[in-house]
Amino acid sequence: MSANRATYVTLVIFAALAVFFFINARAFPEADTEGAIGSGYFPQLLSILLIIFCAISFFQTLKKEDEKITIPHFKRIAITLGITFLYLLSWNFLGNFYLSTLVYIVVLIIYYKKSLRHLWLYLLIAAAFALFIYALFERLLFIRF
Amino acid sequence: MGFLEFDFSALFTLTNLLCILLGTFIGILIGAIPGLGPIIAIVLLLPLTFSMSPLSAVLMLLAAFQGAEYGGSISSIVLGIPGTTANIATVFDGHALARNSSPGKALAYSLTASTIGGFIGGLVLLFLSVPVSALALNFSSPEFFLIGVFSLIAVSGISSADKTKSIISGILGLMASTVGMDMFSGQQRFTFGQSALLDGISIIALTVGMFALTEIFSMISEGAGKRQEGNTVNLSTKINWKEIKRILKPSFTGSGLGAFFGVLPGIASGTASFVAYSTAQKMSKKPETFGKGNPEGIAGPESANNSFVGSSMVPLLTLGIPGSPVIAVIMGAFIIHGIQPGPKLFEIESQLVYGILIGFLFTTVAMYFMGRLLTPMFARILVIPNYILIPIILVLSFVGVYVEKALLFDVWFAIIVGIVFFILKVLDFSLPSFILAFVLGPIMEENLRRALLVSDGSYLIFLTRPYSLAILMLIVITAVFIFFRNKKKEGAA
Numbered sequence: 001m002s003a004n005r006a007t008y009v010t011l012v013i014f015a016a017l018a019v020f021f022f023i024n025a026r027a028f029p030e031a032d033t034e035g036a037i038g039s040g041y042f043p044q045l046l047s048i049l050l051i052i053f054c055a056i057s058f059f060q061t062l063k064k065e066d067e068k069i070t071i072p073h074f075k076r077i078a079i080t081l082g083i084t085f086l087y088l089l090s091w092n093f094l095g096n097f098y099l100s101t102l103v104y105i106v107v108l109i110i111y112y113k114k115s116l117r118h119l120w121l122y123l124l125i126a127a128a129f130a131l132f133i134y135a136l137f138e139r140l141l142f143i144r145f
Numbered sequence: 146m147g148f149l150e151f152d153f154s155a156l157f158t159l160t161n162l163l164c165i166l167l168g169t170f171i172g173i174l175i176g177a178i179p180g181l182g183p184i185i186a187i188v189l190l191l192p193l194t195f196s197m198s199p200l201s202a203v204l205m206l207l208a209a210f211q212g213a214e215y216g217g218s219i220s221s222i223v224l225g226i227p228g229t230t231a232n233i234a235t236v237f238d239g240h241a242l243a244r245n246s247s248p249g250k251a252l253a254y255s256l257t258a259s260t261i262g263g264f265i266g267g268l269v270l271l272f273l274s275v276p277v278s279a280l281a282l283n284f285s286s287p288e289f290f291l292i293g294v295f296s297l298i299a300v301s302g303i304s305s306a307d308k309t310k311s312i313i314s315g316i317l318g319l320m321a322s323t324v325g326m327d328m329f330s331g332q333q334r335f336t337f338g339q340s341a342l343l344d345g346i347s348i349i350a351l352t353v354g355m356f357a358l359t360e361i362f363s364m365i366s367e368g369a370g371k372r373q374e375g376n377t378v379n380l381s382t383k384i385n386w387k388e389i390k391r392i393l394k395p396s397f398t399g400s401g402l403g404a405f406f407g408v409l410p411g412i413a414s415g416t417a418s419f420v421a422y423s424t425a426q427k428m429s430k431k432p433e434t435f436g437k438g439n440p441e442g443i444a445g446p447e448s449a450n451n452s453f454v455g456s457s458m459v460p461l462l463t464l465g466i467p468g469s470p471v472i473a474v475i476m477g478a479f480i481i482h483g484i485q486p487g488p489k490l491f492e493i494e495s496q497l498v499y500g501i502l503i504g505f506l507f508t509t510v511a512m513y514f515m516g517r518l519l520t521p522m523f524a525r526i527l528v529i530p531n532y533i534l535i536p537i538i539l540v541l542s543f544v545g546v547y548v549e550k551a552l553l554f555d556v557w558f559a560i561i562v563g564i565v566f567f568i569l570k571v572l573d574f575s576l577p578s579f580i581l582a583f584v585l586g587p588i589m590e591e592n593l594r595r596a597l598l599v600s601d602g603s604y605l606i607f608l609t610r611p612y613s614l615a616i617l618m619l620i621v622i623t624a625v626f627i628f629f630r631n632k633k634k635e636g637a638a
Binding site: 003010011017029037038039041054056057076104112122145 | 572
């Protein structure tokens with residue numbers, strides 16, 4: 001992907017965010033005390049500054065020589081995120097945190113290693129780690145998952 | 146209260162000592178893994194601090210910072226890959242000495258220099274904090290607001306190649322800090338009806354997303370199936386007096402430089418290490434042997450990055466302003482415990498402050514002994530393949546975020562932050578500027594509003610007070626310096 005194009009898109013998103021912030025902040029009530037500034041003043045000030053610097057950066061990028069951005073193994077990151085979403089959904093809806101964690105770790109190791117060899121070792125590592133979390137957080141710090 | 150009135154029994158508790166040992170262990174371990182630096186160690190430890198006393202919590206995090214700076218040298222020496230940016234300069238002579246002679250000897254030089262640096266940084270923290278905080282007591286809202294502006298400009302000036310993007314990152318960080326309930330009026334700002342956002346954006350979710358998850362994505366991008374190869378034989382860190390004498394001069398010089406850079410906001414420990422390396426080379430009787438395994442080339446940068454740790458706490462404790470992202474996260478631990486760092490802390494929480502100042506010296510002692518005993522083990526851990534490290538760090542990150550409020554909302558939020566900042570990092574936006582601005586935001590807004598309240602809305606208050614005028618001039622000088630340095634760099638390119 002073109003670095004300059006990605007920068008333009010990002011700057012436009014930031015500028016839109018600044019406009020959204022500014023409009024929202026204008027709706028905040030003014031301060032009652034004389035001379036005091038209300039809760040919307042600081043966010044409005046920041047919104048204006050953000051728009052100004054986004055514009056400066058936009059023009060600087062126009063003058064910049066373009067280069068290509070590559071993220072090696074992008075697909076692997078995307079699949080890791082997909083597996084992570086499934087893990088969090090199972091933690092949220094099925095509720096069995098430790099089992100979900102064990103499966104999540106083993107699935108990721110197998111995916112990265114691209115081999116089922118030493119599966120028992122990976123199961124052992126995942127189980128030991130889940131046990132460590134249980135001992136530290138649930139038994140010692142009384143946090144339930 | 147002064148040092149003499151400090152109750153040492155509050156410091157020498159079993160809990161505090163165990164926290165220092167745990168922080169040191171995790172710090173060296175995480176620092177030793179290439180790519181994972183002190184900030185990840187601290188972010189992963191932060192959730193454990195909820196149930197601790199503030200003193201135990203801060204000492205554990207400082208011990209982790211200290212340990213990670215030494216731990217980073219282990220991978221620099223054994224693998225030739227710097228563990229953290231602060232250990233890049235150590236690779237030149239550390240890895241060369243490990244290849245030519247023995248990795249253990251190179252590690253021994255690093256550990257000794259790190260210990261000297263740690264002590265000097267601790268002494269700077271101990272003796273500089275009280276006078277600076279006494280001076281800071283003269284400061285009022287206008288000065289604190291301007292110190293915040295100064296810190297942001299200083300960080301923006303060095304944290305990214307693109308200064309404008311760095312400033313944008315800082316503004317975004319300030320905007321993120323306004324989310325939640327307004328401290329003056331109780332007005333909800335940008336919470337979108339989410340009760341989870343009433344207290345603002347969770348600093349743990351944010352830092353885990355920004356630093357731990359982006360680093361994990363980078364590790365996956367660089368090769369999740371990767372296993373590091375290194376020389377893990379002959380790792381004993383024994384050193385004799387003759388060898389120690391050889392590195393005393395560069396260690397003390399490096400420590401002085403590290404302590405100086407640590408006090409300045411916005412300077413990273415990596416800069417201190419590089420300056421210390423080149424200074425050690427200039428001062429050496431055999432400069433031509435640098436890069437070929439000269440122990441002085443290990444001692445300079447390693448002492449600098451460890452003395453940086455202690456002195457970088459000075460601006461936080463005395464002014465309430467963090468000078469670097471790592472210190473910003475440590476400030477998070479103060480905030481979690483409802484403590485606002487700053488000059489008044491010496492009066493209100495004197496037992497805590499003196500506990501930190503004196504306890505910091507013990508984090509160095511812990512680092513030395515743990516380094517002596519466990520360095521061979523840490524060096525072997527380096528060869529744990531990424532395909533095992535990545536899932537474990539991912540789960541630790543999620544658990545760390547979850548335990549703060551027992552909300553999965555924060556975990557989802559951390560993941561989104563991780564994705565967004567991974568892209569922003571690729572586009573050269575600055576993560577240090579963002580996190581520093583996020584932590585400084587509430588302080589800056591509060592002091593700006595207080596200053597304008599006192600002055601009936603007039604901005605002249607920033608010009609009419611001598612201290613604020615002096616800080617304002619410092620801001621202008623820094624901004625002009627950064628602008629011209631940038632122009633010069635562009636011209637050279």
